[in-house]
Amino acid sequence: MSAHKTATVREITAVLEEMAPLTLAESWDKVGLQVGDPKRAVKKVMLSLDSNDEGVIDEAIAKGVDLIIAHHAMIFKAVQTLRTDTPYGRKLQKLLTHNISVYVAHTNLDIAEGGINDILASRLHLERVEVLSRVHNTRLKKLVVFVPESHHEQVRKALGDAGAGWIGNYSHCTFSTPGHGTFVPQEGTSPFIGEQGVLEKVEEVRIETIVSDLNQDKVVQALLQAHPYEEVAYDIYPLEIMGQELGIGRVGDLVQEMTLGQFAQFVKQQFGVEHARVVGPHDRPVRRVAVLGGSGEEFYPEAIKKGADVFVTGDIRYHYAQDALADGLCMVDPGHNTEKVCLPSVAAFLEAKLREYGYDAEVLVSETNTEPFTFL
Structure with a gap:
């Protein structure tokens, strides 16, 4: 897909969360958007190990960056005062003055597969x-959806492409059963099949697949976009079996x-x-x-x-x-x-995904050395 859309902070960070969902973060950690407006448009993103380094902030200003994605938090402890005559306050003032947002992916990016x-x-x-060291396992759920026969392959593919149906190293795993669905479109509806007030009987396919708690929302969104019905009938059941092991x-x-x-x-x-x-x-x-x-x-x-x-x-x-x-x-x-050696790989993932979704944001890796130690 060619790039043609301007992304917002929220849209770009949602792409990164496909790799490192915020739900993976340790309970004590401070992750997510820490500075800025999630609705702000983004033309340039810069990845950095540290967000609270003034050199990184100055680099972002000089390069016209709209969003810093960092591994280490800008705000970790409670802020009691915001005085701009202190180093910390000055850094926050620079970010706000230049409309630079800061997003943090810390332990969630440590734990994530590919992180x-x-x-x-x-x-x-x-x-x-x-x-x-295991932190937790993904929770698996059974997703069941009822689709008119004419569209069941379209929906099946959309589910698999969104990440449903992974069993071990097998993807797009589903099971289908043919049957008949009935419904009566009521006043105010615009049915894909049938007429208002008339009982409709349709040949449908019941599709079953597996989803994890990490990609459930993405899979459901893909389902609703691919399904032709105005109101989609689907069920999600919790399962006792455990999914992928995740940890530090x-x-x-x-x-x-x-x-x-x-x-x-x-x-x-x-x-x-x-x-x-x-x-x-x-x-x-x-x-x-x-x-x-x-x-x-x-x-x-x-x-x-x-x-x-x-x-x-x-x-x-x-x-x-x-x-x-x-x-x-x-x-x-x-x-x-x-940890800075990981930034190019994370940037490559983000850049590829943004291109796939048609966003035109440029992705940079900070060139500022934030190592505080020297050796004599």
Whole structure:
């Protein structure tokens, strides 16, 4: 589809939420639109690791950006005052003065399939990747809809294309049963089939499929658009079976075994950092790797349970490092800022989806270095 529509903040962030629904975020997290008007038109979007960095805000102003999508929140704690003679107040003033909206995708993007931790695992070339620490599973539901025979293939395709019918690695899974539907169009209706006040009997098809709680709204919207009836008859039933496992971090296997020292050099190369803190003997062999973007030291017991030889995460504190090593787990800390290597992949997803939906917004990745640390 060619680009021809101007998108709003809400429309663009809804596209990102197809990858990282807000429902995935941890309960303590602050995600979603934090600054700006959801109805504002957007011509330029810029992805950044940090939204509260003044350099990022100045870059957005200089480039004419309308919307910053960031991983780290602009507003996390309660704001008691908004004084523009403070650094924080000055940054908010700049955003509001230049009509720049700020949207945050944090733990929801960490947890999401294809999100931060999947990208980091991919950068390390991990195989047989699984979730490090389960947060929850998607809930599956049965969707049943009744469609006139003439349109059942159209509706079936729309359901599958919207994400319904996934069972394992199989998509577009449905089951159909023919039957007859009856109805009497009442006064004020404009029926696709039949006349007002006359009992109509129509050959219809009952279509059954599976939807998850993450894409239910999108699937229902696609159903209503594809169905020819003025009033669509459909049912949604909760199921006892669990869907996809979702959680924090990833664990997988290296293509080839390395020593810890070799692996630390590989991490530096793949994550684009000059230094990394290493916990453990540099000659120890490692093969199974746990990785968690940002600050994840408290998840080291889960890494041990998953059989990891080494855990890659940021902001490791002294006693966590001691305890992990005592339990036989090596660690590599390339810093919190390494999450920035994921931004191009998220930008590519967003850009492709915007093109698919016909939006003409330009997607940029911030060039501002927000790493606060230097090494002497």
